[in-house]
Amino acid sequence: MSIAVLGSGAFGTALAIALCSGGREVTLWARDPATVTAMRETRRAPRLPEAPLPDSLTLTDNLAEAARAPVLLLSVPMQSLSSLLGQIDDDLDGTALVACCKGIDLASMTGPSGVIATAKPQAVPAVLTGPSFAKDIAAGLPTALTLACAEADWAQDLQRQLSTRSLRLYRSDDMVGAELGGALKNVIAIACGAAIGAGLGDSARAALLTRGFAEMMRIAEHMGARAETLNGLCGLGDLTLTCTSDLSRNYRLGLALGRGTDFNPNLTVEGAATAQALAKIAETTALDLPICTTVAHLVTGALSVSQALDALISRPLKEE
Ligand SMILES: NC(=O)C1=CN([C@@H]2O[C@H](COP(=O)(O)OP(=O)(O)OC[C@H]3O[C@@H](n4cnc5c(N)ncnc54)[C@H](O)[C@@H]3O)[C@@H](O)[C@H]2O)C=CC1
Numbered sequence: 001m002s003i004a005v006l007g008s009g010a011f012g013t014a015l016a017i018a019l020c021s022g023g024r025e026v027t028l029w030a031r032d033p034a035t036v037t038a039m040r041e042t043r044r045a046p047r048l049p050e051a052p053l054p055d056s057l058t059l060t061d062n063l064a065e066a067a068r069a070p071v072l073l074l075s076v077p078m079q080s081l082s083s084l085l086g087q088i089d090d091d092l093d094g095t096a097l098v099a100c101c102k103g104i105d106l107a108s109m110t111g112p113s114g115v116i117a118t119a120k121p122q123a124v125p126a127v128l129t130g131p132s133f134a135k136d137i138a139a140g141l142p143t144a145l146t147l148a149c150a151e152a153d154w155a156q157d158l159q160r161q162l163s164t165r166s167l168r169l170y171r172s173d174d175m176v177g178a179e180l181g182g183a184l185k186n187v188i189a190i191a192c193g194a195a196i197g198a199g200l201g202d203s204a205r206a207a208l209l210t211r212g213f214a215e216m217m218r219i220a221e222h223m224g225a226r227a228e229t230l231n232g233l234c235g236l237g238d239l240t241l242t243c244t245s246d247l248s249r250n251y252r253l254g255l256a257l258g259r260g261t262d263f264n265p266n267l268t269v270e271g272a273a274t275a276q277a278l279a280k281i282a283e284t285t286a287l288d289l290p291i292c293t294t295v296a297h298l299v300t301g302a303l304s305v306s307q308a309l310d311a312l313i314s315r316p317l318k319e320e
């Protein structure tokens with residue numbers, strides 16, 4: 001059984017480490033040859049330096065070679081997925097492309113499964129998502145994720161191939177629901193971080209998390225996802241983790257905005273772009289998305305934290 005992970009960031013590295021258990025043949029691809037050389041020498045990856053790379057893990061900067069594996073885990077940031085797939089000449093007929101990124105592509109306004117379907121229509125798209133920090137997966141701590149694939153045989157096969165003793169995958173055929181859960185929770189996590197950073201307290205965070213989840217459900221229904229999917233690991237599960245942990249970069253961006261402190265611009269914060277996509281959707285549909293649109297204005301600086309909170313709190317009273 002051979003698997004290639006494309007993208008050597010924190011998440012790709014963690015997945016590659018976890019999958020090396022159980023005798024799988026795993027390759028980790030990074031785009032930068034110098035990074036690959038350094039990883040070979042140090043057996044560490046720059047975005048997850050605390051985790052040693054197993055001896056059995058193959059490291060490469062050769063994309064065409066890595067892409068020959070029958071299962072490819074796509075672990076680059078959402079806005080880079082389309083360009084990554086465009087660099088692979090092969091049409092990947094019958095290859096399983098498992099998206100591990102969380103967000104909405106701003107160019108196509110679709111999630112990862114839509115990007116895959118456009119770039120590689122002959123491939124089998126799937127989504128791996130749910131509450132999990134790279135650090136925990138790499139350390140072998142217990143983690144449960146959603147593996148979504150519309151093709152039943154593939155879903156079962158991938159679930160088996162990608163589960164380990166510490167990584168427990170639940171199966172779903174609702175790819176849109178699974179990928180929306182992962183994308184949308186990041187936006188709500190920014191809002192929750194901002195509330196805590198501004199000193200508004202845990203009760204305000206619980207309100208944002210719950211009303212944010214109501215917005216996630218509205219968007220999911222509009223996009224044809226099933227409510228039960230969002231109630232699972234990839235929706236409610238990941239929302240809970242990301243809105244309550246300092247390990248989350250989305251939450252930490254919110255904290256920095258709330259506190260008025262600096263934030264490292266080199267960190268991957270998927271919720272910032274996803275919020276812009278949601279603001280566009282709110283503009284062009286009748287969907288009521290006050291928290292998501294407020295976050296969109298907050299991250300661009302169009303609203304200050306106090307203006308954002310005023311805008312939310314002064315909305316007309318309504319039924320829950
Ligand atoms: N870090 C985590 O705990 C988790 C991350 N994710 C998701 O995984 C995705 C990737 O995130 P991280 O690995 O954390 O990010 P990261 O910031 O640690 O790494 C991103 C990696 O992608 C590479 N990259 C960027 N553009 C590229 C391109 N065009 N071609 C090839 N490589 C490119 C960068 O060089 C870097 O190695 C995100 O969508 C994130 O939401 C999902 C679950 C957990």
Ligand SMILES: O=C(CO)COP(=O)(O)O
Nearest residue numbers: 130131132133248249250
């Ligand atoms: O998706 C994640 C946890 O499930 C990681 O969260 P951040 O991208 O906010 O760090």
